[in-house]
Amino acid sequence: NAGVTQTPKFQVLKTGQSMTLQCAQDMNHEYMSWYRQDPGMGLRLIHYSVGAGITDQGEVPNGYNVSRSTTEDFPLRLLSAAPSQTSVYFCASSYRTGGDYNEQFFGPGTRLTVL
Amino acid sequence: AQSVSQHNHHVILSEAASLELGCNYSYGGTVNLFWYVQYPGQHLQLLLKYFSGDPLVKGIKGFEAEFIKSKFSFNLRKPSVQWSDTAEYFCAVNAGGFKTIFGAGTRLFVKA
Numbered sequence: 001n002a003g004v005t006q007t008p009k010f011q012v013l014k015t016g017q018s019m020t021l022q023c024a025q026d027m028n029h030e031y032m033s034w035y036r037q038d039p040g041m042g043l044r045l046i047h048y049s050v051g052a053g054i055t056d057q058g059e060v061p062n063g064y065n066v067s068r069s070t071t072e073d074f075p076l077r078l079l080s081a082a083p084s085q086t087s088v089y090f091c092a093s094s095y096r097t098g099g100d101y102n103e104q105f106f107g108p109g110t111r112l113t114v115l
Numbered sequence: 116a117q118s119v120s121q122h123n124h125h126v127i128l129s130e131a132a133s134l135e136l137g138c139n140y141s142y143g144g145t146v147n148l149f150w151y152v153q154y155p156g157q158h159l160q161l162l163l164k165y166f167s168g169d170p171l172v173k174g175i176k177g178f179e180a181e182f183i184k185s186k187f188s189f190n191l192r193k194p195s196v197q198w199s200d201t202a203e204y205f206c207a208v209n210a211g212g213f214k215t216i217f218g219a220g221t222r223l224f225v226k227a
Binding site: 092 | 119124147149151157158159160161164166205209212213214215217218219220
């Protein structure tokens, strides 16, 4: 199993440009999420999905869109990049056992710089 | 709102020293608790987790954590750290539903 994969690993954008960060998992996990990691702030949830066709907003959703057309893929779209979106982005997937939400499996991250 | 506090942002230890990283959360109900580790240049991976049962949880690489419900705490410990433990450590709490709240992280540097 490849686990959770993300592309690209690095990206530089100019203010106002748009792009899509790709995320895929091959573990048949129901739950997927996107986080951004900024120094001293831990991981903040951007958007998440509890299954194909179902998405919801996290703590910091502004400026980002997501969709979940398949179980495997969960792309994150930046609509009009801003310098405040310079960050490291992690995609994660998880599953449920009974009533418990298990640990998340993280991808390698995408380091995004917006100039 | 739910929150997770990690008291130490930076910790520097010498090899063989004992480690304790604090984690407190603000939620009065049933919680699932996690510690993740991020080694330099790598993605987060699970160290250990607590759902129920014995409040002393053992994880990988000699780490353990103790859940103290009355103190809303889930502190991470290791009796003797190694240089290879240099990493950033995140406490995380799931308080029902899928959303997991992460602490700000603690950067540990172990001097050889």
